[in-house]
Amino acid sequence: MKLINLPLFFLSLLLGSGLAVSGDQNVKVETEIEILAEGLDHPWSLTFISDEEMLVTELSGNLRRVANGLSDPTPIAGVPEVLFAGQGGLSEILVDPNFADNGFIYLSFSAPDADQPKLNRLNVIQARLEGNVLVDHKTLFQSHPPRRTAAHYGARLAFLVDGTLLITSGDGFNYREQAQALDNHFGKIVRINTDGSIPEDNPFTTTPGALPGIWSYGHRNLQGLVIADDGTVYEHEHGPQGGDELNLVLPGKNYGWPAITYGVDYSGAKISPFTEHPGMEQPLKYWDPSIAPSGMTLYRGDMFPHWQGDLFISALVPGDVRRLKMQDNQVVGEEILFTEFGRIRNIVSAPDGSLILVTDGKDAKLIRVSAKK
Amino acid sequence: MIKQIQAFLISLIIATFLVVTHTTATNLIWLQSINMPVDFQLVIATMATDLVDMNSRGAFPTIALIFVGLLIAFVTARIIAIWSSIKAPYLYALAGGAALLAIVALMPMAFYNLDLIAGARTVAGRAYLVVAGLIAGYYFGSHIQKGDSNEAN
Numbered sequence: 147m148k149l150i151n152l153p154l155f156f157l158s159l160l161l162g163s164g165l166a167v168s169g170d171q172n173v174k175v176e177t178e179i180e181i182l183a184e185g186l187d188h189p190w191s192l193t194f195i196s197d198e199e200m201l202v203t204e205l206s207g208n209l210r211r212v213a214n215g216l217s218d219p220t221p222i223a224g225v226p227e228v229l230f231a232g233q234g235g236l237s238e239i240l241v242d243p244n245f246a247d248n249g250f251i252y253l254s255f256s257a258p259d260a261d262q263p264k265l266n267r268l269n270v271i272q273a274r275l276e277g278n279v280l281v282d283h284k285t286l287f288q289s290h291p292p293r294r295t296a297a298h299y300g301a302r303l304a305f306l307v308d309g310t311l312l313i314t315s316g317d318g319f320n321y322r323e324q325a326q327a328l329d330n331h332f333g334k335i336v337r338i339n340t341d342g343s344i345p346e347d348n349p350f351t352t353t354p355g356a357l358p359g360i361w362s363y364g365h366r367n368l369q370g371l372v373i374a375d376d377g378t379v380y381e382h383e384h385g386p387q388g389g390d391e392l393n394l395v396l397p398g399k400n401y402g403w404p405a406i407t408y409g410v411d412y413s414g415a416k417i418s419p420f421t422e423h424p425g426m427e428q429p430l431k432y433w434d435p436s437i438a439p440s441g442m443t444l445y446r447g448d449m450f451p452h453w454q455g456d457l458f459i460s461a462l463v464p465g466d467v468r469r470l471k472m473q474d475n476q477v478v479g480e481e482i483l484f485t486e487f488g489r490i491r492n493i494v495s496a497p498d499g500s501l502i503l504v505t506d507g508k509d510a511k512l513i514r515v516s517a518k519k
Numbered sequence: 520m521i522k523q524i525q526a527f528l529i530s531l532i533i534a535t536f537l538v539v540t541h542t543t544a545t546n547l548i549w550l551q552s553i554n555m556p557v558d559f560q561l562v563i564a565t566m567a568t569d570l571v572d573m574n575s576r577g578a579f580p581t582i583a584l585i586f587v588g589l590l591i592a593f594v595t596a597r598i599i600a601i602w603s604s605i606k607a608p609y610l611y612a613l614a615g616g617a618a619l620l621a622i623v624a625l626m627p628m629a630f631y632n633l634d635l636i637a638g639a640r641t642v643a644g645r646a647y648l649v650v651a652g653l654i655a656g657y658y659f660g661s662h663i664q665k666g667d668s669n670e671a672n
Contacts, residue, residue, distance in 0.1 A: 232631030296631045319633045320640050323549055387576075405555055412635050414577025415542045415569045418550060419561055 173452045176518035182502070183217040186210070186510040190491060191238045191441075195245060195275070197497045202504075202512065203253070205235030211278070212512065224273065224280030228255040229266050232296030240303040240311075242272075242340070249274040250340075252286070252311065254301040265292035268299045268331070270313055272340065286311070286342040289331040290357065293318040298384075302371040306379070310337050310345050312361065314368035314381065322404045322417075325364050328356035333403055335368065335381065335395060337361035349398030364401035364426065365393075370442030370459060378475060380430075382442055382459060385409040386417060388434035392459070393427065394475055402426035408434060431470070431477045438462035440506070441492030447499025449517045460490040462506060467493055487513060526662035530655040531589055534615065535574070535582045537651035542638040543569045578635070584622060589652075592618035593659060608660035615656020616649045623648050 188205035192212075195201055199213040207228045208221035228236045234256030242250035252272050259265040270287040273280040300314035317325045317333035325333025328350055336359040337348055350356035366389075370382035379395040389409020393401055406420045408429075422428060433439075441460040445453045457470040465488040471479035484490065489506035496502050496514065503513040543566045551557040573581045596614035603610060623639040634640045639648055 232633075294632050297633055326553055387578075405550060405553060410572060410576065411637055412578045413542065413581060413637065414572040414575065415539070415546065415637060416565050416572070417546060417637070418555070419565050419568075420550070420555060423555065 175450055175452055177515050178518045180215075180514040180516065182215055182512040182514050183212050184509070184511040186217075186504075186512065187508055188235065188491075188506070189504050189510050189512070190236065192492065192494055192502065192504060192512070193239050193241050193251075194494075194497055195241055195251075200502075201239050201241075201251070201275075203236045203239045205237065206230045207236050207255075209236065209239065209253070209280070217512075218278075220278065222275070222278050222280060224283070225253070226255065226269075226271065226283065227257065229257050229296065231256075234266065234296040234299055237299065237301035238303045240305070243305060243309065249276065251275055251280070252303055252340075254299075254303055254313065256296065256299055256301075259292040262292060265294055266296065267292045268301055268313075268315055270303065270311075270338075272342075284342065286340070287313055287336065287338055287359070289315050291330060293321065293332075295320050298367040300365070300368040300383075302368060302381075304371045304373050304379075306337070306373055307375075307377045310339055312337055312371060312373075312379070314365070314371055316367040316383075317365065317403065319367075322366070325366065325403050326400070326405060328353060328360055328363060331357065331360070333363060333365045334360050335362045335365065335371075337397075361397050362395050362399050362401060364399075364403050364405070366391075366403045369440050372442050372444045372457070374444055375446075380442065380444070380457060382439040384438060385432065385436060386411050387414075388432075388436055390433040390436045390439050391429035392431045392439075392457075392470070392477065393429050396427075399427050400425060401429075408432045409436070430475070431480075436463060437466075437468065439468075440490065441494075441504070443493050443495045443501070445495055445501070447495055449499030458493050458495075458501065460493040460503065462489040462491070465489040465506075467503065484515065487511075523663060526659050527589070527593065529662070530615065530659035531582065531586055533658055534585050534589065534619065534651050534655035536570070537654065538581060538585065538619075538636070538638070538648055539569050539573050540566055541644070541647055541651065542573065542636060545638040545644060581636075585618070588618035588622045589615060589655065589659075592621075592652075592656070596656075596660075606660075607663050608657050611660030611663065612653045612657035615652035615654070615659065617652070618656075619648045619652030620645075 190203050190205050192202040202210045209225045211218040236255045238254040240252040254270045268289040272284045274282045297319040298316035300316035302314040304312045313336040315331040315334045321332045324330045344358045350360050351358045367384040381395045382392045386409035389407045404417045411417050439459045445456050459468040466485045467483045469481040470477050491506040492504040494502045501515040505511045592614035623645045638644045
């Protein structure tokens with residue numbers, strides 16, 4: 147992990163100044179770029195714990211603190227052992243809505259199964275951040291059943307407006323048909339309380355054979371999850387070739403995977419000849435060819451007034467950010483931004499209204515996008 | 520030599536056809552099991568689409584993968600045939616089965632335990648694909664044998 151230096155900072159400011167032209171109304175949004183940190187090892191998620199201090203997860207298992215443009219070379223201690231393989235590892239980080247008072251953070255990660263170490267599960271824990279150490283760990287969720295693949299974990303977390311926690315659990319790649327069954331966590335969004343218990347008003351608590359934590363089903367590899375102020379849940383997921391989706395998620399609904407899809411398998415085979423079916427929800431938008439959506443934020447800041455209420459989606463292929471103009475829960479415009487950084491793993495709104503881009507890979511960067519002064 | 524190439528190409532087509540249609544069947548049987556409206560016309564249309572797309576649109580053309588597998592297996596079988604008394608149809612059938620077994624066993628090792636051929640995700644599915652290789656190999660071995668006896672005449 148390298149510390150940011152002043153010449154690099156000014157160079158990045160100089161080179162990174164740019165112009166983003168909003169496609170919907172031809173409004174020119176001038177931006178400037180600042181590299182906050184570099185040398186990160188497969189960063190996956192970040193969250194702000196104060197106006198200037200953020201925590202960053204690295205898939206390889208480290209949790210790092212970045213403050214005032216300086217990244218702490220010593221990772222935070224007390225992070226559980228993770229399975230760093232394939233797409234697995236230390237994934238999402240989320241702070242408790244009352245973090246200032248209770249210090250709780252939530253982490254998702256893949257780890258070997260305790261009884262069958264060749265298999266693994268998606269785990270979600272709660273822990274308290276005390277200085278530079280995580281303490282008081284509590285396991286809130288383990289996906290069921292365990293899997294042998296190290297792919298398609300989902301692993302995003304978000305709080306609903308009622309304080310319950312949503313967890314995205316991917317289809318495990320090899321287990322895609324299980325996304326249509328309610329007796330497992332493959333291809334599901336799960337809703338739990340912050341003590342790990344199941345909310346009584348979950349949609350399948352009285353369905354025989356269903357796991358009570360399930361909130362919605364028929365998903366593939368859910369990598370973006372945001373909750374609007376009015377409680378609207380937006381989720382995006384990696385589809386197969388040509389089937390990446392943005393969905394508006396409602397409890398109890400079936401989002402169709404793999405019975406309906408706009409994509410085809412990596413082998414070229416038709417996974418399903420159907421793109422719609424009664425009782426299965428349609429996406430708000432799908433991408434063909436795929437963009438490999440990897441993270442999402444709903445812009446609520448003041449720094450870019452023209453972008454208020456827009457969804458920003460980071461994309462791995464070919465590597466850019468999609469700004470989606472939303473109106474009445476429909477996508478009414480799409481703009482491609484920040485094509486110069488390669489694969490982008492995540493995008494987060496900062497408290498000051500700037501956007502933070504997280505690039506992908508072994509030598510990755512955190513990049514702040516601000517309005518040009 | 521031309522007959523051998525012809526036999527190889529036909530065995531390649533047999534194996535590819537069996538692998539592709541097995542994938543189609545695997546997907547459609549599951550769809551039908553959850554009451555999706557799968558009818559005969561859809562089966563034929565999907566099979567035709569898969570035969571084209573699995574050899575042109577995927578991350579890897581299925582026929583190319585099988586080509587490499589069968590080529591290595593048949594060349595190896597030809598070398599073994601110098602010392603072995605196993606009849607050619609059976610020897611090449613074993614080689615064809617081994618080629619498909621290697622493909623379905625090795626691919627997950629290269630991709631984090633992911634089975635990129637959907638039909639190969641179950642033991643029964645893998646067994647079927649091995650049988651597809653056996654059939655293709657048997658055809659090749661039978662044809663080679665006929666070719667050899669023709670040359671002797």
